[in-house]
Amino acid sequence: MVTIEEALGIIEDQKIDLKTEVRPLEASLGYALSKNIISPFDVPEFDNSAMDGYALSGLYQEYRLVGEVAAGDSTIISLNDGEAVRIFTGAKVPENTMAVMMQEKTSVKDKTLFLDEMPKVGQNIRKKGGQLVEGQVVFEKGHILNPPSLALMGSLGRSELEVFSKPRVNIITTGNELVKPGQPKLEGQIYESNSYAISGALQQFGFEHHQKTQIQDDFEATKAGIQTALESCDVLIISGGISVGDYDFVKQSLEENGVNELFYKVFQKPGKPLYFGRKDNKFVFALPGNPASSLTCFYVYVLPLLHKLSGYRRTGLPTYQFPIKHGYENRFGRPSFLKAAILDGKVEVLDGQGSSMIQSMAKGNVLAFVDDGEKLTAGDLIRCKLIS
The missing domain is CATH 2.170.190.11 (Molybdopterin biosynthesis moea protein, domain 3.)
Known part of the structure; x- marks a missing residue:
């Protein structure tokens, strides 16, 4: 088992070969420039x-x-x-x-x-040259293109840009109990939801999945599904099947497919049974099956790797500090990410902190972080990652 800091350090230390591509200006939003942009003329060009x-x-x-x-x-x-x-x-x-x-x-x-x-x-x-002069560096390599960036590139006459490619992501969900929404379900079955959370989170931050597969809790099926998914992606995200139950076959299947384990289990709540591995230039995250755990691990661990693979100079969600609205003591026995909301400039820890409870996360907009045993009183600063 590793600490949160150790897990993030392992992800950050991964050596990668960035890919580049040329994209139309209108399709470059959210991509990082793969080279410096130099102004070809003064902006404005005339008074x-x-x-x-x-x-x-x-x-x-x-x-x-x-x-x-x-x-x-x-x-x-x-x-x-x-x-x-x-x-x-x-x-x-x-x-x-x-x-x-x-x-x-x-x-x-x-x-x-x-x-x-x-x-x-x-x-x-x-005045001529009041914004840029000919030969000036407009944006440095790694700059993430936002709407004003696209406007400025257009004003320089650029119809295409060379950028770092974004990683191809595949998603696998596992579980005999899972039924696709819209289909009839039997007693003891539940509707599958994690893939929608993960694909939605990907879209939220400018990524997309290229393949989404649901696999039953069967070793051979899990092994074959992982092998197929790895053939067409840079990052494979697996939801469920990574714990130690009799029907959790993901870890063994990853080993059989030649994936090298980089860490397994993180001292945190939620999301302790988190797996991160690598096979050549392909990466695998096996996320816990509980919805809140799965999405928390995406925000904290998967997103930094996706940013890194996209050539971003800064990776992951930044951490801010806000005053907490009420007292709070972490009694979970592990450092914890809490579902919370910023209301009127103050953080309110929400009810429903269980790993399976997704409604409270849907109503919140931050993940608040507290160390094991940390005790806060109203007005104390609490660390937060903005998730929406």
């Missing part, structure tokens, strides 16, 4: 107006109005002292422009522009 108004030559309160410049107009215009042109947001300012006055502070009569106040040099002008 332009920050708003609708009037471009002014000289600093006065009265000008002779001589024309108009729309966004995208490539006509070269040069203003003489005391002249002004109507201009629109994003339009290139004419030569000799000293300021742009917003239209709300102006009036026009007989081709004469009147200002409500004196302009200031450079007012409302976006």
Whole structure:
């Protein structure tokens, strides 16, 4: 058995060969750049107006109005002292422009522009190179592309980006008692739910599963299912069958398939019977079958590996500290991840902390962490991972 810190360290220390691919700009959200991005030109490429108004030559309160410049107009215009042109947001300012006055502070009569106040040099002008200069590093390798990143890449004319590939993930659920939702079930059977939690968590963080299989509690079937799943994935997530019961065949089946155990069992609650292994460049997590345990282990252990395999510079969910709303003492005998919710800036530990209880996790938005025997009073800081 390993500690939480030891388990996370083993995952972090894994040596991996990152894969790269070229993706269309519109399909690159959530991917990490595999190389630095260098600006090919200044941004903006020319001085332009920050708003609708009037471009002014000289600093006065009265000008002779001589024309108009729309966004995208490539006509070269040069203003003489005391002249002004109507201009629109994003339009290139004419030569000799000293300021742009917003239209709300102006009036026009007989081709004469009147200002409500004196302009200031450079007012409302976006200067050439004000955001980026040619040759500047825009984003470094490993930057995770978010919506503003895509906008900036588009403004640089990039229609494709070279990124680190995301891992292919397969899911296996085990259990004779499991029935697919929508199908009739017999006495003693339950509807299978863990695969929906895992696939949903994958989607939540920008990943997806490529294959999902349900296997009965049979050694040969489990062994064959694992062999098939490993052939087409980078990460295999197995739910159930990893404990020490008479019908738990996952650990033995992994050994038979040549998977090298890196750790088995973590000193924690929930999720003690957690397995992590590797076969060549393929990784396996065998998660406990109880729904809350399974999902907790995904958030704490699986997600950091998926991030690492995706070329992320920072992996896993960050930990924050918030004041707890009420007193709490950990009497479970193990370091514990608690289903909790942040309400009005304070953490409330929810009822229903059992490993099989998923409703409380669905109503919460954080995993709160307490050490074995830790005792908190109202207002003390408690460590939390935001899960939604």
